[in-house]
Amino acid sequence: MSTSMENQGKPITTHDMVVVHRMFRREFREAAGRVRGVRHGSRAQVRLVADRVALLLDTLHHHHEVEARLLWPKLAERAPGQSELWKRMRVQHADLAARLERADALLGPWTAGGASARGEELAAALEQVSQAVGEHFDQEEREALPLVPAVVSQAEWDEIGDAASAALPKSRLLTVLGMILKDADPGEQILIMAHLPLAPRVIWRAVGERNFRRLEERLAAAVGHG
Template sequence: MTSGPPAPAVPPGPAASAEVIRIGGWSRLSTCDWPGRLVTTVFCQGCPWRCGYCHNPGLLPARAPAAVSWDEVLGHLARRTGLLDGIVFSGGEPLLQRGLAQAVREARALGLQVGLHTGGAFPRRLARLLDGGLLDWVGFDVKAPPGRYERVTGVGHAAASAERSLRLLLSSGVPHQLRTTVDPSLLDPPAMADWTTGSPDWVRGPHSARRCARRSPSVPIRPRAAVRPGACGPGCVTLVADVSVKTGGSSEMESQGRPFTHDMVVVHRMFRREFHEAADRVRTAPEGGRAQVKRVAERLSLLLETLHHHHAGEDALLWPKLTERLPGQGDLWRRMEDQHEGLAERLARAAALLDRWSAVVNERDGAELVAVLEEVSRSVDAHFDEEEREVLPLVAGVVSPEEWAMVGEAARTAVPKSKLFTVLGMILKDADAQEREMIIGEMPLPPRVIWRAVGERNFRRRELRLRPDGKP
């Protein structure tokens, strides 16, 4: 149930790290082997089962020569730190590799998340990985209802191993995806769909099945490998069930029907820091000449506009709902709206002064702008303190996750596309590791890849140029 590896980049031959894991092929960059993640996928050599529709038949022999060494893969991973989300160990059956746990630990030491594709043939080895906290996601191939496992896999004891492995996975709390290839020659699709969605005695959990598109043609692991006659053909579909489980974060809150409001605290932190630094940037900008004044003015203009859009989204989408649903808190809502109005006046005044100061730099305009920015900074701190203390706890009880997401989306869509990565960098600047993972993880895959490849580096370069001397 993988994308299928391309032909190996190097000729098959003895691998330097064959004693760790034997790799039959790999995909350096993949977006389809772990939903929503950019990963490197390694296809481990060897599988104990002989499914008639196998898409990677060249991986079946356990003693086939390795196509690439684990050392080479590690080198690639080290060079892609910051770009990749993680690595997926696929196959074949990766649990067949006795050195898999070592390879997983070495990948995690590079700061990567680890995903696993498995059919569950070796439950004890899976248990050690799960119990050791070594897996961040598992793609589990549920081959068939228990009574048909031997027919599909060609192995008599396969159902017992798979059942035990799946029970371990479902009880582990690790996010996972259950996938079943339904070949009409082996399984009856309607019965299979009923079995998957009907929560039979050993497939239980808060997952909902969906029918996926028809499988693509097989991609051989090696040029000389032929597709088996029984490979998946017309009418073959895949049933997929996703279970995303995170603790202490947005997914857990949203699964309970409550919005994860800490994202607002992270955004507030950015505004607090930026306004604290704004006055000093204006004071020191003339030392760097006209170029530095222009850079500071562009950053402050973006900051003022972003706070305006942030509050406009709340005014349009949040306060009316809170006023309707919690009328007893009317004084609080009016106070919040009054604070927004006061800040809007100060932001407009700061914007006008910024335009005048950046056009013709003089001490008088600069001093007046500094005074207004310091006033805005104090007002922002006081407003955010009360909002985080009094409002956010109430929001969690009466606003749905979907409604909360609309508030943030309104602010994001108002930011010019050319400035989105700058705002993202500003938000992530003081975020901790968990907050960064939350924010970046919710981004669509294409901008996430661009951010990691070039966006973050460009933002850091611009940050250096905001120094008083205007130099990197």
């Protein structure tokens, strides 16, 4: 079996993955500051920050779960000469999973305590996740993603994006979409929206985008930046 996908038409783009990575990089960079910034906030403000952190942790977990199921096995089979790279990717995923669990374990007590308990521990844990996320994505984008177009078809790549969207609770899909589109240019927005069914795309344009901007304003105010 040939591993080349050249006969599938123009080469696929993996840039949609880079756009999603950009969201995770930004959100995890900001997460520790949000936890620290809401230290003297109301319980409603604490819950607002906690909700964003919980969503972020859960979304990265799903992102890596989809990769482990639909991407790494294909690459390991079709590019066996890169076995050391795939091994490093899996080790990094395991390390990140442990860091995510640590942050999640601290999030509950912090939220219940109204930001008075374990806040610095949680912020430090989120900083560790942020650093590990950046290092992992740097390596993935530099070494792994350039190999994908030669061995993965457009349909297979689309399946990964579709599965990532489907893994999110429907009630949180538009918030995550807003997080991803926040720094995206028009072309990148088209790439991301292509992974959504028609209904969420319509709802996003009708009310989702406006609601997300309001959420961002409330979140900024909660941590003293509004």
